[in-house]
Amino acid sequence: KQEVTQIPAALSVPEGENLVLNCSFTDSAIYNLQWFRQDPGKGLTSLLLIQSSQREQTSGRLNASLDKSSGRSTLYIAASQPGDSATYLCAVRLSGTASKLTFGTGTRLQVTL
Amino acid sequence: NAGVTQTPKFQVLKTGQSMTLQCAQDMNHEYMSWYRQDPGMGLRLIHYSVGAGITDQGEVPNGYNVSRSTTEDFPLRLLSAAPSQTSVYFCASSSRGVQPQHFGDGTRLSIL
Numbered sequence: 001k002q003e004v005t006q007i008p009a010a011l012s013v014p015e016g017e018n019l020v021l022n023c024s025f026t027d028s029a030i031y032n033l034q035w036f037r038q039d040p041g042k043g044l045t046s047l048l049l050i051q052s053s054q055r056e057q058t059s060g061r062l063n064a065s066l067d068k069s070s071g072r073s074t075l076y077i078a079a080s081q082p083g084d085s086a087t088y089l090c091a092v093r094l095s096g097t098a099s100k101l102t103f104g105t106g107t108r109l110q111v112t113l
Numbered sequence: 114n115a116g117v118t119q120t121p122k123f124q125v126l127k128t129g130q131s132m133t134l135q136c137a138q139d140m141n142h143e144y145m146s147w148y149r150q151d152p153g154m155g156l157r158l159i160h161y162s163v164g165a166g167i168t169d170q171g172e173v174p175n176g177y178n179v180s181r182s183t184t185e186d187f188p189l190r191l192l193s194a195a196p197s198q199t200s201v202y203f204c205a206s207s208s209r210g211v212q213p214q215h216f217g218d219g220t221r222l223s224i225l
Contacts, residue, residue: 004155034213034214036216042218042219043203043216043217043218043219044203044205044216045216046213046214046215046216049212049213089155089156091156091214100146100158100161100171101146101148101156101158101205101214102158103148103155103156103157104155105153105154105155106155
């Protein structure tokens with residue numbers, strides 16, 4: 001059974017700092033990995049999707065990397081802003097599993113002024 | 114763009130009542146899924162569908178039914194509500210293949 005772990009569970013950083021969120025998974029036979037953002041009381045917003053054949057994806061200040069062989073992904077946020085405060089979730093889709101995602105429990109990020 | 118629309122946003126039920134959570138998407142996506150989100154447990158897959166007329170069970174299907182009569186709609190039915198089903202429910206959709214999943218804003222359900 002695929003298990004997804006995110007460390008740390010919570011993180012507080014001052015504005016302007018660069019930071020890294022970690023995601024690890026136990027089964028390396030993944031189809032892709034997706035990073036989401038969730039604001040309190042809201043749904044999930046897709047940030048980045050990395051296919052199993054890719055090493056990284058970038059969108060603005062966000063960069064996600066994937067090392068399938070070691071079962072790890074990182075989300076790098078450059079020059080953090082208070083508006084980045086949210087919970088960040090990673091989810092993996094196993095090969096041959098259609099639309100089924102396995103989620104981590106998330107990292108709650110607070111960016112302070 | 115409406116994307117994935119879930120109704121209702123909030124609902125309170127009594128134990129033993131039944132209800133249907135609605136999910137509709139306007140992106141012509143083949144894949145649709147239902148997840149529940151509980152504190153400390155992340156999102157867990159309840160049921161999913163890969164196209165109209167095709168559904169399958171996820172990780173936590175007990176107590177829930179689904180059907181997919183059209184591409185657009187994927188309702189989730191609680192047959193006899195139990196307090197353990199108190200949760201936030203999310204519907205998601207994606208097109209076939211490598212595309213990302215899109216989520217609705219969720220339905221917050223409390224069962225007394």
